[in-house]
Amino acid sequence: MCDTNAYIDNKGTEELYLENVNLIRPEDGRVYLKNLFGEEKTFDGTIKEISLNSHKIILKS
Amino acid sequence: MCDTNAYIDNKGTEELYLENVNLIRPEDGRVYLKNLFGEEKTFDGTIKEISLNSHKIILKS
Numbered sequence: 780m781c782d783t784n785a786y787i788d789n790k791g792t793e794e795l796y797l798e799n800v801n802l803i804r805p806e807d808g809r810v811y812l813k814n815l816f817g818e819e820k821t822f823d824g825t826i827k828e829i830s831l832n833s834h835k836i837i838l839k840s
Numbered sequence: 841m842c843d844t845n846a847y848i849d850n851k852g853t854e855e856l857y858l859e860n861v862n863l864i865r866p867e868d869g870r871v872y873l874k875n876l877f878g879e880e881k882t883f884d885g886t887i888k889e890i891s892l893n894s895h896k897i898i899l900k901s
Contacts, residue, residue: 783892803890805866826887829864831844 785812785836788827793837796822800836803829810838846873846897849888854898857883861897864890871899 785800786793799815803826810822824840846861847854860876864887871883885901 801891801893803887803892805887826864826866829890830862831864831892832862 783829783831783834783836785822785838787822787824788837788839793835796820796838803836812836844890844892844895844897846883846899848883848885849898849900854896857881857899864897873897 784798785796787796802813804811813819827837827839829836845859846857848857863874865872874880888898888900890897
């Protein structure tokens with residue numbers, strides 16, 4: 780497993796938003812996320828960066 | 841390793857764009873990608889969906 784977590788970029792600090800993300804779908808000004816456990820969250824903002832190397836999805840509003 | 845590949849969604853078929861993607865950075869109307877081997881590509885379009893489960897990044901123009 781890759782165990783990729785989503786974080787919100789908050790002025791340089793990263794706040795955990797959702798763990799074990801499986802699915803990422805950018806929508807109009809929002810980002811839909813679903814994780815390994817079926818938990819779904821929609822973030823108001825965009826993807827800043829995804830580093831699969833560091834297993835990090837960085838979101839920004 | 842997760843071995844995630846990027847594909848272009850072309851009317852339902854998926855055309856391989858870049859293998860072993862490490863880094864994904866959406867820019868204004870473009871998507872910057874970098875892979876394990878340091879290869880960089882910038883796609884004119886957006887991210888349709890990323891399924892970490894299926895190790896697939898789907899791009900659309």
